[in-house]
Amino acid sequence: MAVTMNDVARAAGVSLKTVSNVLNDYEFIRPATKQRVQDAIAELGYEANLTARSLRSGKTSMLGLVLSDLSAPYYAELASRLMKAAARHGYRVLVEQSDAEAAAELGALHGTFRQLTDGLLFTPLVVDAEAIAARAGRKPLVMLGEHIVDPRFDLVTVKNREAAAALTGHLLAGGRRRIAVIGADPGESAGTGGLRLDGYRTALAAAVIPYDPALVAPAQWRRDTGAAAVAGLLDKGVEFDAVFGLNDVLALGAMHELQVRGVKVPQDVAVAGFDDLDEGRFASPSLTTIAPGMDEIAERSIGLLLDRIAGREPSVQGVHVEAGFELKIRESAP
Amino acid sequence: MAVTMNDVARAAGVSLKTVSNVLNDYEFIRPATKQRVQDAIAELGYEANLTARSLRSGKTSMLGLVLSDLSAPYYAELASRLMKAAARHGYRVLVEQSDAEAAAELGALHGTFRQLTDGLLFTPLVVDAEAIAARAGRKPLVMLGEHIVDPRFDLVTVKNREAAAALTGHLLAGGRRRIAVIGADPGESAGTGGLRLDGYRTALAAAVIPYDPALVAPAQWRRDTGAAAVAGLLDKGVEFDAVFGLNDVLALGAMHELQVRGVKVPQDVAVAGFDDLDEGRFASPSLTTIAPGMDEIAERSIGLLLDRIAGREPSVQGVHVEAGFELKIRESAP
DNA sequence: CTGAAAGCGCTTACAG
DNA sequence: CTGAAAGCGCTTACAG
Numbered sequence: 159m160a161v162t163m164n165d166v167a168r169a170a171g172v173s174l175k176t177v178s179n180v181l182n183d184y185e186f187i188r189p190a191t192k193q194r195v196q197d198a199i200a201e202l203g204y205e206a207n208l209t210a211r212s213l214r215s216g217k218t219s220m221l222g223l224v225l226s227d228l229s230a231p232y233y234a235e236l237a238s239r240l241m242k243a244a245a246r247h248g249y250r251v252l253v254e255q256s257d258a259e260a261a262a263e264l265g266a267l268h269g270t271f272r273q274l275t276d277g278l279l280f281t282p283l284v285v286d287a288e289a290i291a292a293r294a295g296r297k298p299l300v301m302l303g304e305h306i307v308d309p310r311f312d313l314v315t316v317k318n319r320e321a322a323a324a325l326t327g328h329l330l331a332g333g334r335r336r337i338a339v340i341g342a343d344p345g346e347s348a349g350t351g352g353l354r355l356d357g358y359r360t361a362l363a364a365a366v367i368p369y370d371p372a373l374v375a376p377a378q379w380r381r382d383t384g385a386a387a388v389a390g391l392l393d394k395g396v397e398f399d400a401v402f403g404l405n406d407v408l409a410l411g412a413m414h415e416l417q418v419r420g421v422k423v424p425q426d427v428a429v430a431g432f433d434d435l436d437e438g439r440f441a442s443p444s445l446t447t448i449a450p451g452m453d454e455i456a457e458r459s460i461g462l463l464l465d466r467i468a469g470r471e472p473s474v475q476g477v478h479v480e481a482g483f484e485l486k487i488r489e490s491a492p
Numbered sequence: 493m494a495v496t497m498n499d500v501a502r503a504a505g506v507s508l509k510t511v512s513n514v515l516n517d518y519e520f521i522r523p524a525t526k527q528r529v530q531d532a533i534a535e536l537g538y539e540a541n542l543t544a545r546s547l548r549s550g551k552t553s554m555l556g557l558v559l560s561d562l563s564a565p566y567y568a569e570l571a572s573r574l575m576k577a578a579a580r581h582g583y584r585v586l587v588e589q590s591d592a593e594a595a596a597e598l599g600a601l602h603g604t605f606r607q608l609t610d611g612l613l614f615t616p617l618v619v620d621a622e623a624i625a626a627r628a629g630r631k632p633l634v635m636l637g638e639h640i641v642d643p644r645f646d647l648v649t650v651k652n653r654e655a656a657a658a659l660t661g662h663l664l665a666g667g668r669r670r671i672a673v674i675g676a677d678p679g680e681s682a683g684t685g686g687l688r689l690d691g692y693r694t695a696l697a698a699a700v701i702p703y704d705p706a707l708v709a710p711a712q713w714r715r716d717t718g719a720a721a722v723a724g725l726l727d728k729g730v731e732f733d734a735v736f737g738l739n740d741v742l743a744l745g746a747m748h749e750l751q752v753r754g755v756k757v758p759q760d761v762a763v764a765g766f767d768d769l770d771e772g773r774f775a776s777p778s779l780t781t782i783a784p785g786m787d788e789i790a791e792r793s794i795g796l797l798l799d800r801i802a803g804r805e806p807s808v809q810g811v812h813v814e815a816g817f818e819l820k821i822r823e824s825a826p
Numbered sequence: 827c828t829g830a831a832a833g834c835g836c837t838t839a840c841a842g
Numbered sequence: 843c844t845g846a847a848a849g850c851g852c853t854t855a856c857a858g
Contacts (some may be wrong), residue, residue: 229568
């Protein structure tokens with residue numbers, strides 16, 4: 159059997175409580191006692207049993223991360239950084255893939271997944287604020303992304319509108335006038351796609367260029383759907399001189415389709431995305447995009463969640479954090 | 493407070509043990525009793541406390557997955573599928589990133605990570621078999637990848653040698669004679685890189701073409717390093733008419749560098765990779781590659797690990813599973 | 827087929 | 843500053 163606190167207590171000649179005090183960095187321990195306990199721990203190779211600690215304390219030292227699909231590059235990158243940020247504070251991250259299904263998204267809010275974690279980083283895609291509020295329980299919950307923007311919930315996000323406007327502004331400055339948008343419904347205004355579309359419209363308005371809904375093609379945010387959306391525009395005979403993929407994989411899929419059809423990028427059509435995936439830097443041509451402050455997002459969301467868990471964050475209302483961004487100009491839209 | 497088994501027992505008018513029996517699908521329960529318990533569970537909204545169950549039973553229903561970096565596309569894809577396969581059996585997967593550091597790889601073998609999981613899926617990159625054997629403990633451990641091929645350990649992998657030989661054969665059939673290899677040391681023979689290099693050499697030998705170590709460039713398996721390795725070959729004046737990136741990101745990095753330098757792919761130099769990332773399908777040109785049987789790998793490794801956990805797998809020796817592969821011929825090496 | 831009791835390894839009031 | 847005791851919510855022999 160594994161070494162227990164009892165073994166340590168016996169070896170050090172103290173009580174269980176004293177070992178617990180040492181383990182939990184209780185201040186008022188006589189240095190000599192502390193030393194004896196630490197020696198016993200080292201000698202016996204004692205490792206605290208997290209399960210027992212969890213059962214008693216109600217804390218698991220795990221954070222939950224709910225996202226649709228870990229194999230999507232943006233989420234993989236985000237998960238990786240969140241795990242590293244959490245590790246710095248002594249927490250692990252348990253990932254749950256929802257596949258963008260409502261039942262899975264809601265399921266992560268209670269049941270065993272919730273039990274196993276002290277707080278949740280949640281990237282809802284289909285479920286609405288009411289459904290979440292009804293099920294969220296008392297454990298802290300921080301939203302990532304923009305599907306839910308609600309004063310009841312903490313939220314960490316990028317400056318989507320500003321970033322999309324900056325990118326669109328860059329395309330306009332390059333002389334592009336008919337900029338297709340891939341990944342949103344023409345009338346969309348909420349959620350990540352809606353906010354980015356809104357930024358696009360803002361930049362258009364600033365340049366006194368009318369908004370043409372025919373240039374906006376909805377698509378799920380994948381490479382194949384990005385390619386299909388551009389194919390649809392081309393087949394319908396819609397004219398455009400640039401494509402703004404609302405994220406990088408959409409832009410990359412679109413760029414592929416353009417090239418397959420002999421449309422030259424950027425000469426005939428410029429292409430730009432959003433996310434700054436490593437993949438885009440090595441695409442041909444390399445992809446112009448927005449680099450969201452991923453480290454800032456990871457750091458801030460973990461920080462906020464841990465503050466809530468520890469009761470350090472005083473605000474009763476949701477705290478909304480907006481991370482910065484950077485425009486990365488590359489070959490696909492110089 | 494949450495509803496406990498005691499509350500359910502009281503509501504159903506039975507003992508704790510009976511509730512436990514119903515929860516654990518014990519066979520011999522009177523149907524009426526079972527029904528009463530299930531009704532009480534439904535009515536109270538009871539959810540079993542996993543932590544308490546773990547402390548008592550020693551099982552956590554979690555599997556550990558140790559890999560170097562979750563943001564690497566192959567690992568992200570693998571993790572995603574492993575999580576889905578595990579979920580089908582009622583298990584979750586807890587991921588640990590080692591950053592290819594020995595301390596982290598060894599650390600995952602004991603301590604809290606091991607405690608929290610019933611078995612480990614391990615992708616070691618730097619640690620050797622002896623170090624693992626010395627620290628592995630009694631919980632099951634299944635190796636993924638080929639860094640450790642040792643009769644003491646279970647292993648699930650692709651047919652690396654055969655796949656690399658098939659790919660090389662395809663390049664040779666296309667008339668390529670000087671095929672550069674990116675991602676291995678010229679003398680390497682063990683590990684994933686070594687096995688793939690070995691397959692390359694086998695195909696070369698079958699075509700009676702001498703092996704030229706000058707064509708083999710070591711590189712970490714990333715895009716930037718793939719680009720740098722090809723740059724190195726070009727700068728040294730090494731002549732080649734094809735590049736075999738030992739995985740897709742290497743090939744994609746190499747392809748980017750070639751194109752930046754005005755080398756036409758595939759006319760001047762054909763490029764091929766290994767992994768069949770979605771990214772490669774949408775690269776320009778699209779990437780010829782090997783599709784490892786990812787679902788087979790995920791399914792078999794989870795199956796094997798769960799068999800070991802349940803004591804169902806009788807073999808004392810390590811079981812070695814080799815998944816199939818498929819050659820995907822695309823534009824970069826038609 | 828079901829019950830009463832012990833115990834997994836911790837933390838946490840409560841004393842002193 | 844430290845000890846003895848209770849208890850977190852389950853599962854598991856042991857009876858009956």
